[in-house]
Amino acid sequence: MQPPGGRLECYSILGHHATDSAGFPLYDDGFVGTLVHEAGHGYVNPLANARRADFERSAPRVHAQVAGAMNAQAYPWTSMVNESLLHAVEARYAEAHQGPSVLPKFFADQRRQSWFWVEELYNLYGDYVADRRSYPTFAAFMPRVIAYFDSLPQPVMFEIMPESVVEYPSETILFGEKQEEQGDFLMDLRTGNEVTVLDQSRHPGGANYAFADASARSLAFGKCLSPVNLWGVTPGARNNP
């Protein structure tokens, strides 16, 4: 809000998921991440918005590569930038308050939702923390963040592969079945999706799979991963069940 002639004031008003016995909102430990994130918007949005022209060089093409996931979360490229900066802040906060052991899962969750660059951004923030003489404010550090976005490869292109690299089309899975509550669109072996997301016993006797040669068949539990990992394309991924 902005009172006439006054400063613009930002408030972060959070909904609640639980109430106590008297009916008052309950904000417990599980809420802290959201609070850090939402409070952070008050700082991050003005910083990123002030450099919008710089981010426009890179962020739209990054966004185009993950548009499905971002649009599902209702994020245009401008919000994607703000959210990225905040996700890295959340990681820093989690590390400081819960310890570094929580980070692998945090980054795995980020990647599963297509925020592929958050871990690198988190690492980049380390330069800010370590050299406050050069970067007295985060605004002074923003050129580094902008340069990082500029440096993203024709981005996350490594997520896409031409059909010609699939050597065994009838033995390479294209689609599988996932657990009901999982929102994933992509199977990612790097983050253990075969354990956390895949539902190998969706139906009596196993689950159904579509293969790269356009065939489909049912496989018993475990058979899509062993003796050959049928989700893999490279020999390394296929022979490492």
Ligand SMILES: [Zn+2]
């Ligand atoms: Zn947000």
